[in-house]
Amino acid sequence: MNFVHLHLLLNHVPTVGTIIAFGVLLLALAQKSDDLMRGSLALFFAIALISLPTYMTGYSAEAVVKGRPGVNTELIALHQSSALLALTFMEATGVAAWFGLWQARKPAGRSRWAVPSVLLLSVVTIALMANAANIGGEITHPEILGPGQQPAAAVGALAPASLRSAAIRYYQFHHPNAWPTLEALHFIGLSLLFGVVLVGNLRILGFMRNAPFIDIHRLLPWGVGGFVINSVTGMLFFVGQAFQYIDNPAFHLKVLFMLLAGANVLYLTLFDDVWTLETGDTAPMSAKILAASQIFLWIGVIYFGRMLPYIGGAF
Amino acid sequence: MESFFEWLQGLSISNWIATDESIWSFPTILFFHSVGMGLTAGVMFIICLRLVGVGRPLPVSSMRMLFRIFWWGFVLNAITGSLLFAAHATITGNQPIYYAKLSLIAIGVVLAVPLQKFVRGDGSDGLIPASVRGMAAVALAVWVGVITTGRFIAYLQ
Numbered sequence: 001m002n003f004v005h006l007h008l009l010l011n012h013v014p015t016v017g018t019i020i021a022f023g024v025l026l027l028a029l030a031q032k033s034d035d036l037m038r039g040s041l042a043l044f045f046a047i048a049l050i051s052l053p054t055y056m057t058g059y060s061a062e063a064v065v066k067g068r069p070g071v072n073t074e075l076i077a078l079h080q081s082s083a084l085l086a087l088t089f090m091e092a093t094g095v096a097a098w099f100g101l102w103q104a105r106k107p108a109g110r111s112r113w114a115v116p117s118v119l120l121l122s123v124v125t126i127a128l129m130a131n132a133a134n135i136g137g138e139i140t141h142p143e144i145l146g147p148g149q150q151p152a153a154a155v156g157a158l159a160p161a162s163l164r165s166a167a168i169r170y171y172q173f174h175h176p177n178a179w180p181t182l183e184a185l186h187f188i189g190l191s192l193l194f195g196v197v198l199v200g201n202l203r204i205l206g207f208m209r210n211a212p213f214i215d216i217h218r219l220l221p222w223g224v225g226g227f228v229i230n231s232v233t234g235m236l237f238f239v240g241q242a243f244q245y246i247d248n249p250a251f252h253l254k255v256l257f258m259l260l261a262g263a264n265v266l267y268l269t270l271f272d273d274v275w276t277l278e279t280g281d282t283a284p285m286s287a288k289i290l291a292a293s294q295i296f297l298w299i300g301v302i303y304f305g306r307m308l309p310y311i312g313g314a315f
Numbered sequence: 316m317e318s319f320f321e322w323l324q325g326l327s328i329s330n331w332i333a334t335d336e337s338i339w340s341f342p343t344i345l346f347f348h349s350v351g352m353g354l355t356a357g358v359m360f361i362i363c364l365r366l367v368g369v370g371r372p373l374p375v376s377s378m379r380m381l382f383r384i385f386w387w388g389f390v391l392n393a394i395t396g397s398l399l400f401a402a403h404a405t406i407t408g409n410q411p412i413y414y415a416k417l418s419l420i421a422i423g424v425v426l427a428v429p430l431q432k433f434v435r436g437d438g439s440d441g442l443i444p445a446s447v448r449g450m451a452a453v454a455l456a457v458w459v460g461v462i463t464t465g466r467f468i469a470y471l472q
Contacts, residue, residue, distance in 0.1 A: 180470035184463040187352065191462060195357025198384065211377035218370040219361065299350060306349050310342040 003060035003246065010054040011136065014090055015129045017047040022122050029115070037115070038104070041097040042270055044118060048094020049262045052231075053255060055087045058136075059242040065140055072139065075151060077166070079135040082159040084239060086128035093121040095228060101269045102224075105217055131158050169240040182233045189229030190302065196223025197298050204274050204283045204291035213277040220269075241314070248312025254304035261297040264290060320404035332402035341402065348395040352465075354388025356458040359423070362430065363458075366443055366451035375439040382431045389424065412471055416464035419457050426454040 021043035028036035058080065065071050100114040137144060138151045145151065161167060172178050196219050202208055203216050238245055245251040268274060273287045283291070308314040323329060332340050358381045365373055400407055407413050433439055433447045 180467050183470070184466040187349075187462045187466055188356075188459055190349075191353055191356040191458075192360050193357075194353035195359075195361045198354070198357060199361050199378075199381070202380075207380055208377040211374050215370070215373040215377075218372060219364070222361075222364060222369070302349050302353060303346055306346040307338065307342060310338050 003057045004064050007057035007061045014051045014054055015133050018126050041100045044097035045094050048091050049259055051087055051090045055083055059246045075139050077164055078159040081163040082132040082135055084163045086132045089125040089128050093125050096121055165239050172240045182236055186230055186233040189226040193223050193226030201291035201294050204287050209280055212279050213274050244314040248314055250304045250307040250311040254301055257297050257300040264294045320408040323401045324404040329401040344395050344398050351388045351392035354384050358384045359458050363451040363455040367448050375434055379435050412464050412467050419460045423457045426450050
């Protein structure tokens, strides 16, 4: 088992998974079921998380198949840029879905645009994912083309040239302030995210008890904002310089810790144990353990992020 | 000043941080400096956002204990920051951006005192005076500036 296996395993999740989550969303609307709605939104959020390693492991697959007879390098570049476009919409869908879950906890309830925006974004995501998957399949399976049929990439598939790794790398090299600016933004996002993580989890652990959790929850979008800043800047580091990360053990652990912390956020958003905490209330032990693990996981993300140059030789 | 930087960099601890190749020297200190940043700037972001009016139902008085985290983070970063500086004093000591960072930290710390006084005071759950809101807005920008200048120190050498 290596990262290429992982790519072949995960690459079905963003396409098939999004279609399933979309189906559940339609069902929830038809049945007017809020449980189904929450299930569907949680699914979108989870698939958005899994889509990150799906995209990243693609570079390991590239390293293996590149240069083999019959493998078209241009097709790989097209698959990569179309996948990055699809990933962008997938992450936007995940963030919109999280907002839908978060708003449901507000006294005013979910806003009118929450579900329609998830619907719209997910339709676009499904189309873009199918487009990327179609090109990807033809890289090592040219036999799926009918006689005389051109590869999808040659007949107008959507793969913007500006999203190519080479284009992003070129930009980073020719604008000396680009990389440090991304780094500065990455650390500002880190502080914002870490601040919200600390405050939210300290309340669960029993500090700041004169605040009900429902008040703390108003701060969560700022933490998600920090996460979005860091996903975008982090992906720009990765897309531009993928080969200093894909074999870097510190990077693998950083992504793993980040995904676990993300799953933890989903738990805190979905389940009732902490949302019902009033002024002075103490959280159950299970929630406290999760809160402590959440702080630990984010410190782990910082640790392995900081160690990227020293354990794995990234710059 | 130059002779002070040379003396500082010549200390055996500075030399160890700068030349040791294990992850337990420079990289580990850098990690603690990042965690300290998350504590100091992270907690200050939350305090200031609330004071300028974001997340309004959260009682300001519930944020009292956050200042303890802020100050512990600040102590951690004063120590780790000094060690990182000592290792490359002759280089960093001649970078204007390093002094920009130090000045911003000084402003941020000076602003933290009246903000703390307000949050810890009896009336903190009442109306937030315009002066406190103004200071919180400035402090937000200042800590963003500290992080940005800090990051650029590594790239402008």
